[in-house]
Amino acid sequence: MADVVEVLGRRGGAAAFAELRSVVSARAIRNALTAGEIRRVAKGVYALPAAPSALVAARSQGGVVSHLSAAQHWGLGVITPPRLPHVTLPPGRVRRRTGLPCVLHWANVPVLGDVTTPLQTLLDCFRTLPLADALAVADSALHTGLVQPDELFDAAARLRGPHRRRIRQAAALADGRSESVLESALRTLLIEHGLGGFVPQWKVADADFSARIDLANPQLRVGLEAEGFEHHGTRRALVKDCRRNVNLVIRGWTILRFSWEDVMYDGTWVVDAVARATGRPPLTNALRRAA
Structure with a gap:
């Protein structure tokens, strides 16, 4: 006879009584419930305590x-x-x-x-x-x-x-070249405000240097970086990032770096900054307020 916890684990953490009863005894189910090894989440539906909540909720309904x-x-x-x-x-x-x-x-x-x-x-x-x-x-x-x-x-x-x-x-x-949710959110801001010409993960390379820019306008040489803290939280990462930024600038690129907080909570400031960098009038007075 199979173990109740093992059966539930193989079922993704939750199962109906009839599914359990086909491979384990009713007594085993009662004993596992009493011991706290499983829990009853709805009439006739049992789950592991640590089962994924979405899957358990789906089966309970x-x-x-x-x-x-x-x-x-x-x-x-x-x-x-x-x-x-x-x-x-x-x-x-x-x-x-x-x-x-x-x-x-x-x-x-x-x-x-x-x-x-x-x-x-x-x-x-x-x-x-x-x-x-x-x-x-x-x-x-x-x-x-x-x-x-x-x-x-x-x-x-x-x-x-x-x-x-x-x-x-x-x-x-939708574009599979985007490499993070922050890049996708930044790209959406550009789309929604008509700031076209930006390409995800644009490669800048010559004999001495190679880098990819999160979103780049190759014609205007304006690059946007969606900066997640997890990629820049060490001294080594900081030194590498500074060197990379200088190499892009001396090759004629204007680089704007935006944090999660910028993109998610201050989108008007972001689009104004991009508009200014691409030679367009700001869409709002957000930059003026920030100054």
Whole structure:
């Protein structure tokens, strides 16, 4: 007879009583529950104490993990993690009062196991999220190869019904060259304010030097760096970054470096700075206020 904890572990941390009972005894289930090795999360649904909350919530409602929770499951970049798990139920199914709290959606969706497929996850995020959050997820999926660009374009083109135009536009903007959610968010600011001409991960190279710029306008030689602290938190990293910046400047590049706080919480200042650097009038008076 199999061990209850082992069975739940192989089921992703949660399972219905009938699934457990097919391989373990009712007495073993009761003993594991009494010992605190498992917990009851809904009528007839049991889970490991450390089971992934999204998966447990989905099974407690009889649905599948979806949207941003599915993006997290697939290891994709997420700007703002969801406060509650996202779960999709088949149309017509009602919320279980004994199920765990979650954000519910209703649709017939393709799944792998108990999670929406990576492609469906992108389409759901395009449909429900602000552009920056949606592109962070999509850029990550394309960058890792979990979803192919043609696959995404074709799926978006085949869609019918509400939000199809929004989804198609977002699919066309997704770019697997972006290497972080911060880069995706910075690129979205440029897109939303009409600051075109910027290319992700542009390579600058000659016989003595080589570097890639997060977002670059090659024609104007203006580069933007999305600076995450984790990549610059040591003395060695600081010295290397200073040398790199000087090498870009002496090769004719203007480099603007933006922090997470800049991009996420002061976007008007960021777009004004980029506008000025590219020879355009500022879009607001944010720079003047900052001075």
